[in-house]
Amino acid sequence: MRTNKILPLALLGALVLAGCSDSSETAAVSSAAPADKKITVGFSVYDMQYEFFQKMAKGTQDAVAAKGWEIKLHDEKSDENEMVTGASALIDQGVDLLIISPFKPTALGPIIAKAKAKNVPVIVNDIGGGGTPYDAIVISDNAGGGKLAAEFMDKQIQANGSKSKNVASITCEPSATYAARRNAGFKAEIEARGYKVVAELSGNSKAEEGYKVMKDILSKNPDVAGVFSCNDPMGVAAGNAIKDAGKSPVTDIVTVGFNADPEALTAIKADLLSATVAQDPAAMGGLTVTLGEQALNKQPIAFSNAAEREVFNPVALIDKTNVGSVG
Known part of the structure; x- marks a missing residue:
């Protein structure tokens, strides 16, 4: 919801x-x-x-x-x-x-x-x-947060009028076992809603790598309708990559991060990120x-x-x- x-x-x-x-x-x-x-x-x-x-x-x-x-x-x-x-x-x-x-x-x-x-x-x-x-x-509740991201993404993709059922997932570094539950929760819920995760790549929790991963995703899957990122630095970076590709990270590709870092809150206000999942x-x-x-x-x-x-x-x-x- x-x-x-x-x-x-x-x-x-x-x-x-x-x-x-x-x-x-x-x-x-x-x-x-x-x-x-x-x-x-x-x-x-x-x-x-x-x-x-x-x-x-x-x-x-x-x-x-x-x-x-x-x-x-x-x-x-x-x-x-x-x-x-x-x-x-x-x-x-x-x-x-x-x-x-x-x-x-x-x-x-x-x-x-x-x-x-x-x-x-x-x-x-x-x-x-x-x-x-x-x-x-x-x-x-990392898995629950991933589920929240998927629920939001589904509704926003529909609101955007996109016909694509392809989405992507950017993961944290492999050693972050708890954070991995975020992407697992997202994948389970988004697939249950009829979408296909066409790319699941690690940005190693770093903004610069998140940017590169998103560019790679866009080059191979230009019709991707949404992307979920394991943390906000990569999520904001993915939003910047989408913007640099001439698309909106809100109305063209629903972009969701995780953490509610200050940079993510600023990006949401500026329509450079669709949403984030807040820890407390x-x-x-x-x-x-x-x-x-x-x-x-x-x-x-x-x-x-x-x-x-x-x-x-x-x-x-x-x-x-x-x-x-x-x-």
């Missing part, structure tokens, strides 16, 4: 535990922290130079403050060694709960082992868990604190995907009708 108005994403994040679980367990929500001491949360964050992680940190800090807890923030600065040494230092400093958005998920092993040895629950926020025994991982890193941060409290209190967590201990945070579609409400 096309989204003309969206709920505040922070509200959606608060609803996730009640609405997206495939587990038969129901989380018993408690706002009471253990009474014997003040809880200290350690948050090791991927890289604070990026707006996405700044918002994630703000959501985490606000949720911790609302509970009267304390927080120690560590910036990994996109460095594996900094991630391992810094997160380990937080555990050594006696934090009661560790939240981590890991630069290198495959290097989480010693961190998780150290935390478990000291009975410190670990909640992972985004990126990946590296196959380690964390207590829970929060990720955006602040709500994700708040959700990790909620899950951390449940882990501390030995309460069951309602997982969206119990096998991988995943909890999905909702996403929302942003187009010209509601882009003004996103800031």
Whole structure:
């Protein structure tokens, strides 16, 4: 269904535990922290130079403050060694709960082992868990976002009057396993609506490669009616490639990205991108604190995907009708 108005994403994040679980367990929500001491949360964050992680940190800090807890923030600065040494230092400093958005998920092993040895629950926020025994991982509903993109694209292609049923999909780098769910969700839904994905190429998450991939798609499939991109830098770049080819990335080829980055919101307003799918890193941060409290209190967590201990945070579609409400 096309989204003309969206709920505040922070509200959606608060609803996730009640609405997206495939587990038969129901989380018993408690706002009471253990009474014997003040809880200290350690948050090791991927890289604070990026707006996405700044918002994630703000959501985490606000949720911790609302509970009267304390927080120690560590910036990994996109460095594996900094991630391992810094997160380990937080555990050594006696934090009661560790939240981590890991630069290198495959290097989480010693961190998780150290935390478990000291009975410190670990909640992972985004990126990946590296196959380690964390207590829970929060990720955006990537497959659901791909489905939203397909639903929007179908309606816009019809509104544009296009007769073509050919669309394309630009993927992120192969190692981005969670992000790959976006394209998988898109493909499943768009094919269910009678379209054919005539090209599915990787832009390796980079704008310049997204531009080149889109030019290649246009040269081989000039009648393509829509393109979905795994992230916004590639989506905006694809829109620029379409414009440079003398077509509109809105009325000729429906162009949809993912993330709701500032550049994408600007492009939507300028008719250089049809839509994007918004993640909510602040709500994700708040959700990790909620899950951390449940882990501390030995309460069951309602997982969206119990096998991988995943909890999905909702996403929302942003187009010209509601882009003004996103800031």
